[in-house]
Amino acid sequence: MTKAIRIHANGGPEVMKWEDVPTPEAGPNEALIRHEAVGLNYIDVYFRSGLYKSPLPATIGMEGSGVVLALGSNVTDLAVGDRVAYAGGPIGAYATQRVIPADRLVKLPDEIDFKTGAAMMLQGLTAQYLLRRTYKVQAGQTILVHAAAGGVGLIMCQWAKYLGVNVIGVVSTADKADLARAHGADHVIVGNQDLPAEVKRITGGAMVPVVYDSVGKDTFNASLDCLAPLGMMVTFGNASGPVPPVDLGVLTAKGSLFVTRPTLATYTAKRADLVAGANELFDVVIKGAVKIRVNQTFPLSEAVAAHVALEGRLTTGSTVLIP
Numbered sequence: 436m437t438k439a440i441r442i443h444a445n446g447g448p449e450v451m452k453w454e455d456v457p458t459p460e461a462g463p464n465e466a467l468i469r470h471e472a473v474g475l476n477y478i479d480v481y482f483r484s485g486l487y488k489s490p491l492p493a494t495i496g497m498e499g500s501g502v503v504l505a506l507g508s509n510v511t512d513l514a515v516g517d518r519v520a521y522a523g524g525p526i527g528a529y530a531t532q533r534v535i536p537a538d539r540l541v542k543l544p545d546e547i548d549f550k551t552g553a554a555m556m557l558q559g560l561t562a563q564y565l566l567r568r569t570y571k572v573q574a575g576q577t578i579l580v581h582a583a584a585g586g587v588g589l590i591m592c593q594w595a596k597y598l599g600v601n602v603i604g605v606v607s608t609a610d611k612a613d614l615a616r617a618h619g620a621d622h623v624i625v626g627n628q629d630l631p632a633e634v635k636r637i638t639g640g641a642m643v644p645v646v647y648d649s650v651g652k653d654t655f656n657a658s659l660d661c662l663a664p665l666g667m668m669v670t671f672g673n674a675s676g677p678v679p680p681v682d683l684g685v686l687t688a689k690g691s692l693f694v695t696r697p698t699l700a701t702y703t704a705k706r707a708d709l710v711a712g713a714n715e716l717f718d719v720v721i722k723g724a725v726k727i728r729v730n731q732t733f734p735l736s737e738a739v740a741a742h743v744a745l746e747g748r749l750t751t752g753s754t755v756l757i758p
């Protein structure tokens with residue numbers, strides 16, 4: 436037997452239970468891994484609450500690092516004992532051991548420890564595709580990043596800075612503002628200020644070519660008003676709830692805007708894209724351009740407390756769960 440956090444119903448953090456589960460066996464194209472660390476992500480909240488659906492009972496979690504314990508007969512590019520990490524589905528990371536399709540794993544470079552590996556894969560690959568593929572930012576541009584002191588946020592601030600881009604971060608507290616500034620945000624908007632008015636003031640009226648909005652319902656409309664004509668609205672998360680249906684005519688009225696609702700799953704569906712994104716991410720982390728801030732660590736058995744902190748906006752940077 437091994438241990439896992441399982442949910443038997445959707446609901447608040449308390450639905451997560453630390454249980455004995457049978458040790459899984461790797462199928463022909465799978466790997467059995469022992470987790471050294473598991474990444475905590477906001478998407479775990481959506482799967483727990485039921486905003487995103489999965490069959491029950493379920494072991495949630497989409498990110499981890501660890502060691503290969505066994506390999507299916509068709510897997511040739513990994514070896515037992517390899518240090519590996521992953522981000523994305525299928526869910527099942529909140530466990531001491533799990534099986535996973537082997538083509539979802541990447542080898543963790545020696546320079547990157549397990550905790551950092553588990554913290555950086557999902558949030559870092561997200562920052563990579565958002566800044567480099569969804570809207571390819573250019574040096575000299577000024578962009579708007581919501582939840583700038585969060586897991587994805589702190590990585591985006593640093594990565595954008597490294598690319599020569601000016602970041603306007605949005606956060607809820609003065610302490611988070613200091614943190615975002617310390618990680619490359621040039622300007623920070625705190626709390627319930629008039630977002631478009633602040634962006635107008637900071638950009639001298641030009642507004643921004645792209646907004647990266649992971650907050651969702653509460654900020655969608657204000658974010659649209661921060662865009663320059665032909666700007667790109669990247670709505671990539673629902674921390675405040677999902678964005679209701681949008682009248683497309685609004686996009687015309689506000690200046691022929693573009694809107695996309697991307698997910699990491701699409702951007703890493705092809706193995707080549709996953710590997711290319713991971714290599715770019717490893718590169719910026721190893722050279723120190725992007726520092727992964729593991730600001731909270733919880734035992735995996737205390738995932739309930741970790742979710743309470745994440746949803747309560749009490750975390751900054753990344754959080755890992757240790758089996």
Ligand code: NDP
Pocket residue numbers: 475476477478557558561582583584585586587588605606607608611649650671672673674675676697698699700745746747748749750751752
């Ligand atoms: P964060 O560490 O950023 O935590 C969420 C942050 O959102 C909070 O700290 C808080 O920052 C802010 N927030 C604003 N409104 C609320 C609210 N009503 N309730 C809770 N938090 C709120 O989490 P992650 O880095 O794990 O993820 C960030 C976002 O990116 C999430 O929305 C996630 O779903 C999304 N995401 C999307 C991906 C994709 O491919 N589409 C992939 C990865 C993440 P503050 O207090 O400063 O407002």
